[in-house]
Amino acid sequence: MRQWMMVAALLPMLGGTALAQETVKIGYIDPLSGGGASIGEVGYKTFQFLAEELNAKGGILGKKVEIVPFDNKTNPQESLIQAQKAIDGGVRYITQGNGSSVAGALTDFVTKYNERNPGKEILYFNYAAVDPVLTNAKCSFWHFRWDANSDIKMEALTNYMKSAADIKKLYLINQDYSFGESVRSAAKTMLKAKRPDIQIVGDELHPLLKITDFAPYVAKIKASGADSVITGNWGQDFALLLKASADAGLKVNWYTYYAGGTGGPTAIKQANLNHQVFQIAEGIPNLGYPSADAFEKALRAKYDFSLFYPRAVNQMRMFAAAAEKAKSLDPVKVAAALEGMQFDVYNGGGKGIMRKDDHQFFQPMYIASFGDRTEKEPFDEEKTGWGWRQAAKIDPEQTMLPTTCKMERPN
Template sequence: MRKFMIAAAFALPMLGGAAMAQETLKIGYIDPLSGGGASVGEVGLKTFQFLADELNAKGGIQGKKVEIVPLDNKTNPQESLIQAQKAIDAGVRFLTQGNGSSVAGALSDFVTKYNERNPGKEVLYFNYAAVDPALTNAKCSFWHFRWDANSDIKMEALTNYMKSTPSIKNVYLINQDYSFGEAVRTAAKSMLAAKRPDIKIVGDELHPLLKITDFAPYIAKIKASGADTVVTGNWGQDFALLLKAAADAGLKVNWYTYYAGGTGGPTAIKQANLNHQVFQVNEGIPNEDNAPAQQFEKALRAKYDFSLFYPRAVNEMRMLAAAADKAKSTDPVKVALVLEGMEFDVFNSGKGVMRKDDHQFFQPIYISSLGERTEKEPFDEEKTGWGWKLVAKIDTPATTLPTTCKMERPN
């Protein structure tokens, strides 16, 4: 009896620990927390942690406390797979990542193969920012869901706006040399040619990802080309340093971008004195007149002193909670089946839908410019005094592009 009681005394804490573990829903956040992409990776991590706190204040997801598990991938596909396996071994069944489509492609393939080998232990991969169109076309997977508009959707919106701007005559393309950068340049050339055949592409440059520290030689080429407009998908330090070099060289052209609002971007724009000359396409802006979104924005800035760069992350986490509630389960397969075709009121305003055919989320798309604010624009960026101004809003139906996805679903 005494031996039994001693054994029971040791077993109780262990059982208690197991019970506590079961009450936690872990989400593995795989993104750069060191190296050239660390600035955007840290912002993403804190954003997801803020969202986890929001959900936990409401009781979590299906009564489970949400925990964000940070995993540094150094923007490297192979390192990402190591971190993904580490997360799965620790009981994580939901992974999220955004920075780098090369990473996203590797993760999607890894998760798909893992789930084939491990029925009953499936894992879902939630993509909040990697926008290579192939991920929801030729390389689509049942286990991958994307909340960001792919680069073709964004370029469709940008070029529709650009085609009605007669001052655009000569365009220079500069992008990062990997799958996403290739997708941006390809879409820009084909769409501009179709919509504004009079526009000349006077430069088309690819450069190494997150390795350039001085963009002065690239800016010199842009100046020499006679470009009046630059189109770039650059993000992170590759955008901030590009604009810094433009400021140093006194280059005054208009910029059409995907990620000008990322860390360091607004500061570089202000230093270059490009007042409402830098445009960004994304799924929301802080200065939209939407009371719930602005309350969230104020709370986030009060805690972390940066703006919400990822409205899509809000949609992702809130839709995960809604799908789990509808499924009455946090089982990845059951959650995935509910997410397919799910309609949702998006963070900024309007309706969004997760298309069942390819797991691409469609939502309103915004084009905005950064510069001096009016009374209607309460939020500035990075203490520059400048803020985002709405230029155009494209409703969800007009953002929908066809897919070539031939998805294999689990039995």
Template sequence: MRTLIGSSALTLALLGATALSALAQDTLKIGYVDPLSGGGASIGQIGMNQLNFIADEINAKGGVNGRKVEIVGYDNQTNPQISLVQVQKAIDEGIQVIVQGNGSSVAVAVSDFVTKYNDRNPGANVVHLNYAAIDPVLTNEKCSYWHFTWDASADIKMEALTNFIKEKEDLKKVYLIAQDYSFGHAVAGAAKRMLTEKRPDVEIVGEEYHPLVKITDFSPYVAKIQASGADTIITGNWGQDLALLIKAAGQAGLDVDWYTFYAGGAGAPTAIKQAGLENRVYQINEGINNQGYGPAEERAGALMQRFSDAPIYYPRMFNMMDMVFKAMVEAGSEDPGDFVPKLEGMKLDSFAAGDEGFMRADDHQFFQPLYISTLGALEEGQKFDEEHTGWGWKMAASVPTESTLLPTKCDMKRP
């Protein structure tokens, strides 16, 4: 009798394991490797929120090729070494799709790791989906078949931004302040190079680099900017490094214009409002709220209602996941070896305004319309403010897709 009971228990256990295995196979797990603690956590959590929202959207429609999508978070603390440990952990858990964005030094490390892993493990491919790391090396010298990026590179953004500011006659003295890692140096280098070409009369009166997401008091840096006599700041800072910089500038009464890549990120709109910098802070990105495009407003509104305590989001993340899911469906497979070729050359009506963008096969850079905007009090008809400030982004200029097409040095090695 004991033997029968033991045998039955074993059978049930085996059946349970089989059911769990089948359940795991029916779930498409996507690994999100970004900061979920430390100085970058506010940015990383917003990305996690949006991915969960997108997963719920697609799951409500039946999933991808019949499989439910699950987002699995891996905290990398904005550290390249920790990131590689987390990517390996995700791979060990059967994940083949890695989403990462914050920190170009992290992205370079992840891209290299994924590429080498695929070389060593043919048929067990992993793909790196990049939504925010924009050091130009990622689509030039360090390009990889297994890496795709949906945010415009630092060179693309700076080309458009300097075309805009070269007409600003009152711009005479520029201060460059950047995070001290590959992306920060790429932004400052591009700004110097392009300003020299387009506005040789402009003087660079300061070039400052500071540790990444480690500074809590930017007042010493602001004092240097004030002493320089600058009338303009150009910065690629993001997350708390931009929010705290603007906060310190407001407290010191720094009277300058700002040109940024990521002033729409977590904490920055609040700092801009508190500093009273209405229509003084410019950003260039792939879309803003209140552009009047109905499908985007409806989708963004649902996201912001669900995550009302953290309403910032990434328009490009919608572009990214919409394209990836489309590629999987067209390939009839969620294996990167099958769906990656479908992404190359794929066209998409971009999320923010419905204008067409495309994934360039040569370097896996997504090209899309870009927009330059400023933050100020909401105007009549505008539905969305930023971080409950009562201020919203207003369009200052638009850059069509064809005007963003910079050449690439990528010499891609294909499997």
């Protein structure tokens, strides 16, 4: 009788364990409060939508996918606290994108955690943090990046800009942290080689997500006589920068990484910069690929935003494909399956590849301008009536910069 009572007492616990194993938990560690909240919420809902897509097809290896949100307030230290909470909650896969300082801290944390906890490893899927160091000096077997790093993006952007004869005077304005520094340094180096005639008339760094009025910065741009600006600003730092530009009547061409983020399209329309704002990205609406168009329509029907993260689609679908290939959800086996994987990208532009040497994903890239639309461009942004238009496509082979990564792999 006593043995039966002990077994009966254990049954609920065993049932809970079995239930937990039926769910693939992905910890989403990004800002859900503070200055980065608007873009963090968009990312969270996008990943929820992608989880629903996978679950409608049977999940991953028959297990339901669940996105578990953790608010890091765009703070590296807070991110580590949230990462530990995720692990304590049974998460073995985490994803993050907003802030390369956060990404660097998470990479170090995950690498050290896995060294100390063999058999309990976790993987870090990076969907948007683009500091080149993450797949160079700070590369890790446990980190995979689906976004092009900032050097790759600048290589593509400056290849496009080198043939723009109207660029004479250029202003650089970026956020004061590792990513912003990488944008400014890459821009100066690459333009010097490709367009030495372009005069850089300003080079500004400002605090990350803390400026509420960019009027003083815009006044400097206007006074410099610049005809073009390069900025890696994202989130409210881009939207408020363009708002101040509109207020000041600044009319220049903008070459950006994240103009399509929350509030960006509205700010561009209000500034009346019709096809004067360019963005380098791995995909945009209005490319005309039927599968991507159907996804875009479904996402917009559920949420009040467009797909800002095509790379998140590639990430989640490749995760599922890697688990199927490995026939396992063990992070070590999934990581091995991801290395060198070729995959048909979301936007229909061809195949991308996860380079084994540094875990950097290479994919077709697009330069697009934002403004009025033709009949072949059905999607607008933020109810502005304006939309994205392809200006150039760059094949993966043209963006494969070398890496200095010396990766240590588990035995």
